[in-house]
Amino acid sequence: MSNDLNSYLPIPTKQRFAATFQVVRPISFWIQLALGSISSLALFLAIFSRSSTVQTTTNSAMQVGVFLGIIGILVLCFRLYWGNRYRRFDKLLQSPNRELHPRKQDVVQVLEIGLIASLIGLALAFLASEVTVITALSKILAVPQGVAITRPENTIRPLDLFVVLANVNLIGAHLVGGATSLGLLNWLDQ
Numbered sequence: 022m023s024n025d026l027n028s029y030l031p032i033p034t035k036q037r038f039a040a041t042f043q044v045v046r047p048i049s050f051w052i053q054l055a056l057g058s059i060s061s062l063a064l065f066l067a068i069f070s071r072s073s074t075v076q077t078t079t080n081s082a083m084q085v086g087v088f089l090g091i092i093g094i095l096v097l098c099f100r101l102y103w104g105n106r107y108r109r110f111d112k113l114l115q116s117p118n119r120e121l122h123p124r125k126q127d128v129v130q131v132l133e134i135g136l137i138a139s140l141i142g143l144a145l146a147f148l149a150s151e152v153t154v155i156t157a158l159s160k161i162l163a164v165p166q167g168v169a170i171t172r173p174e175n176t177i178r179p180l181d182l183f184v185v186l187a188n189v190n191l192i193g194a195h196l197v198g199g200a201t202s203l204g205l206l207n208w209l210d211q
Contacts, residue, residue, distance in 0.1 A: 035122065038209060039114035046107045049201035053104075056194035057097045063187035064090050067180045082156040086184050089149030093191045096142035100198050103138060106131045125209065132206045139199030146191035153185045 067087060110131060113123050160177050 035114060038205075039111065041208070042107070042111050042114060042205065045201055045205065046104065046111055049197055050101065050104050050107075052197045053097065053101060053194045056190045056197070057094060057101070060090065060097075060187040060190040060194065061094055063183040063190070064094065067183040067187065070180055082152055082159075083181060083184060086149045086153035086156065086188060089145050089152065090184065090188050090191060093142050093146040093149060093188070093195070096138060096145060097191065097194055097198075100135060100138045100142060100195070103131075103135050104198075107135070129206065129209060132202045132209070136199055136202035136206065139195045139202060142195035143192060143199060146188055146195055150185065150188035150192060153181070153188055157181055157185065 064087060110123050110128055113121050116122065157177050160181075
């Protein structure tokens, strides 16, 4: 089945790969930047708008989600920085001077490092998302139906949902980066 699919895919040449690289790289970069900016803003609001009077175990679990989200944003920042290498390779591949063209192994290595960074970020963002959603769910389940909430630690605040939003957007940003690297690697290895 795999051989049948490969027979229909074009064999990558330097010019085709460079053209695809030139189109895919900025789209991936800007989507990752937009999702990362939304995540950063949501985490910024959640961190600096929290009430320090309520300290419970569920808030400490939410703080773990915030901490993992911050690490995920730092990994995304590295991934965006690493995207500058993609731009450099893009320019070198477009050069008419063939001696300036990077070797295939160099391009593969840069794409693999980008993929590894995206997978690490994806794992961190997924873990952070799981922690924050479980924390929010435990707050909901701690209050019986039809009973007024008397303990403030059992309320889900909008800031808790900002943390969930930030972590879900981080998953999307790292997924786009990983899909870009994996797609280009797969196409390059044909």
